[in-house]
Amino acid sequence: xxxxxxxxxxxxxxxxxLYAQLPPxxxxxxxxxxxxxxxxxxxxxxxxxxxxxxxxxxxxxETFLILYPDAPEAQWREIAFVRETxxxxxxxxxxxxxxxxxxxxxxxxxxxxxxNFEQLLKTxxxxxxxxxxxxxxxxxxxxxxxxxxxxxGINIRNTYPNHAxxxxxxxxxxxxxxxxxxxxxxxxxxxxxxxxxFRRVLNFTKPGVTEYEIEAEFIHEFTRNxxxxxxxxxxxASGANACVLHYIDNALPCRDGxxxxxxxxxxxxxxxxxxxxxIPVNGRFSPRQxxxxxxxxxxxxxxxxxxxxxxxxxxxxxxxERFMEGQLIDLGLFSRADVEKxxxxxxxxxxxxxxxxxxxxxxxxHDVWDKYKPFQEGMVLTCEPxxxxxxxxxxxxLENNLVIQSGTNINLMKNIPLDWEEIxxxxxQ
Numbered sequence: 001x002x003x004x005x006x007x008x009x010x011x012x013x014x015x016x017x018l019y020a021q022l023p024p025x026x027x028x029x030x031x032x033x034x035x036x037x038x039x040x041x042x043x044x045x046x047x048x049x050x051x052x053x054x055x056x057x058x059x060x061x062e063t064f065l066i067l068y069p070d071a072p073e074a075q076w077r078e079i080a081f082v083r084e085t086x087x088x089x090x091x092x093x094x095x096x097x098x099x100x101x102x103x104x105x106x107x108x109x110x111x112x113x114x115x116n117f118e119q120l121l122k123t124x125x126x127x128x129x130x131x132x133x134x135x136x137x138x139x140x141x142x143x144x145x146x147x148x149x150x151x152x153g154i155n156i157r158n159t160y161p162n163h164a165x166x167x168x169x170x171x172x173x174x175x176x177x178x179x180x181x182x183x184x185x186x187x188x189x190x191x192x193x194x195x196x197x198f199r200r201v202l203n204f205t206k207p208g209v210t211e212y213e214i215e216a217e218f219i220h221e222f223t224r225n226x227x228x229x230x231x232x233x234x235x236x237a238s239g240a241n242a243c244v245l246h247y248i249d250n251a252l253p254c255r256d257g258x259x260x261x262x263x264x265x266x267x268x269x270x271x272x273x274x275x276x277x278x279i280p281v282n283g284r285f286s287p288r289q290x291x292x293x294x295x296x297x298x299x300x301x302x303x304x305x306x307x308x309x310x311x312x313x314x315x316x317x318x319x320x321e322r323f324m325e326g327q328l329i330d331l332g333l334f335s336r337a338d339v340e341k342x343x344x345x346x347x348x349x350x351x352x353x354x355x356x357x358x359x360x361x362x363x364x365x366h367d368v369w370d371k372y373k374p375f376q377e378g379m380v381l382t383c384e385p386x387x388x389x390x391x392x393x394x395x396x397x398l399e400n401n402l403v404i405q406s407g408t409n410i411n412l413m414k415n416i417p418l419d420w421e422e423i424x425x426x427x428x429q
Contacts, residue, residue, distance in 0.1 A: 001059060002226040003186075003269035008107040010182045011057045014175070015078070018055065019069040021171045026130040028067040028168060029121065029156065031148045035061050045229075049149065050363035051134050051172050053270055056080055056106040060097055064117045065108075068124055075110055076124055084113040121156075130164045131156060137169035140366055173368035177360060178378040183271060184403060184412075187361070187380060190231070190273035191401055191412040193266040197221040198277060198416055202426045207256035207281055211236040214262070215250050222266045231272035232365045235263035238281060242395025243388040245355060254281040259289055261395055265365065272365045274382050275413060276399035283427035285420055292387055292396050293420050295327040299385040300398045303357055307383060309406055313358065313371045320357045324385060325349045333389065352387050361401055379404045380412075 018028070030052045036044040048059050056065055062083040071077045083089075085096040099111040112120060125131065133153040136143065157165060179187070197218040204217050214236050222229060236250040242261035254260055258281045265273035278296075280289060303320045325347070329336055334348045342348050358381045360367035367380075375381070381404065386397030398418065403410035417423055 001269075002228060005105065006057055006182055006186070006269065008057070008104065010180060011055060011105075012107045013180065014054055015056075015067060017175050018067070018171065021175075022069065022132065023130055023166075025070050025128045026068075026132055026166065027121075027125060027128040028065065028132045029152065030055065030065045030067075030134050030168070031152050032058075032061055032063040034148045036145075048270060049134075049147075050176075050270070050368075051168065054172065054176055054363060056108065058082065058097070058102060058106055059270070062114045064114060066117075066121060066124065068128060070128075071124060072127060076120075078108045079110045079112055079120060080106055080108040081112045081114045081117045081120075084115060122159075125160055125163065128163070130166050131160065132166040132168040132171075134168040134172065137167070137173075138364075138366070138368065139371070169368070170370075173370060174373075176362060176368050177370075178376060179362060179380055179403070183362065184380070186269045186271040187273065187401065188412050190227070190266050190268040190271050191275070192415070193222055193225045193227050193268060194264065194273040194275045195413070195416045196225060197264065197266065198262070198275065199426070201262065202279065202417070202423070203429075205254065205260060205279065205281060205427065206283070208253060210253050211238055211241075211250040211260075214254070214260070218264050225266075227266040227268050228270070229267060231265035231267040231274060235261065235276075237261040237263075237395065240390070240393035240395075242278070242397075243390045243393070245388075256282050257286070259394060259396060261397055263397065263399070270363055272361060272363075273412075274361055274365055274384075274399060274401060275416060276384055276386075276397045277416070277418070277423075278396040278398065279423055279427065284424060288392070289394065289396075290420055292331060292389070292394060295331055296385055296387050296396045296398050297418070297420075299324050299327055300383060300400065303383050303385055304400070304402060304409060304411070307358065307375060307381065307402060307404060307409060309377050309404060310374050312374050313369075316375070317357055320385065321347075321349060321353070324353050324387075328352055328387070331387070352389060353385065354388070355384075355386070357385050358383055375404050377404055377406060 033049045035046050064081040066079045082097045082102050102111045135149045200221045201217050233248045237247040238254040238260045239258035241247045260281050261278045263276040302323050360369040361380045384399035388395040401412040
């Protein structure tokens with residue numbers, strides 16, 4: 001792996017937290033993600049299943065976990081299954097975990113080859129009452145591709161129909177939302193690498209460069225700093241492209257006088273940064289650009305202050321929208337009188353600010369969450385207000401990553417340039 005390994009104690013602690021939430025005689029079964037095909041014999045890059053990584057740190061395909069804290073024999077309480085390697089695999093694909101290395105990474109003493117998984121599960125399952133399974137349960141998940149965990153769940157339900165099947169996702173979501181110190185360290189490294197990429201781009205950007213050249217500057221800096229790459233498909237959106245929330249073509253030249261929206265983050269040790277900055281292509285804000293930028297910055301500051309323990313996401317979003325409405329009035333986009341006459345089901349601010357202001361962040365960029373539970377200390381969320389004025393071809397979004405604390409939140413991106421004066425100074429050195 002490119003990244004510095006986590007301590008084995010992190011994964012031991014994560015499993016212990018899970019065990020405390022399980023009913024007696026429960027077995028937990030989790031598999032790695034698939035290596036996804038493209039065309040012919042091509043494949044996508046491997047990305048580990050977040051739940052499996054959270055519980056074991058094992059970062060390899062064809063990996064399984066059986067966790068059975070009440071197993072009658074201690075040796076069967078934690079089992080990890082990894083792919084058996086060979087001289088041929090070593091030549092074609094490179095090194096795979098040895099059993100000793102899998103133990104060193106995960107803290108699980110009983111390491112088996114993946115070929116033994118089904119037989120060992122059959123041996124253990126009949127002394128258990130509950131089988132807990134996981135899949136890609138997420139409010140925003142819209143994938144039609146069946147995961148390996150989904151296939152495993154179908155097989156287990158068919159093979160053991162008399163067992164009570166439990167959903168692991170709600171339990172792990174609650175646990176994963178609260179970050180351990182080592183997780184926060186990994187997130188900080190991801191943010192620091194993102195900072196280096198952004199500063200490189202500040203020096204590089206000028207009229208005439210293309211969006212894809214800027215994307216290349218980011219990935220160069222990310223890779224040379226041991227990042228696995230982009231945490232998500234980057235948005236490099238100049239001019240009116242910034243008004244397309246998920247613009248990912250990154251294909252056009254950056255024109256003199258336009259703003260450039262950069263929604264980019266580095267991934268490090270499977271943890272992800274999520275930054276947005278918006279900069280003037282020519283290094284100088286016009287008066288109008290500066291006015292809109294300062295409005296977004298004001299909303300960012302306000303939203304950062306009120307993201308506090310005990311606040312519910314739904315109430316938080318509404319309060320940020322209320323504050324944003326005042327900024328939009330100040331920008332002359334509509335008046336207070338217009339607001340008084342608006343349709344409450346379709347408020348005027350939605351034309352210029354139409355997305356959520358925060359999401360959880362961690363092993364996934366849109367990390368697991370429960371919008372109906374209040375913020376707590378130790379959660380990590382983005383804070384990302386934006387104003388998009390299509391008729392002016394102007395879109396500005398600013399985004400930081402925050403660790404919620406009582407009082408003042410920890411800004412993991414505090415070192416990444418944000419004030420318009422600093423942006424201009426760095427672009428004109």
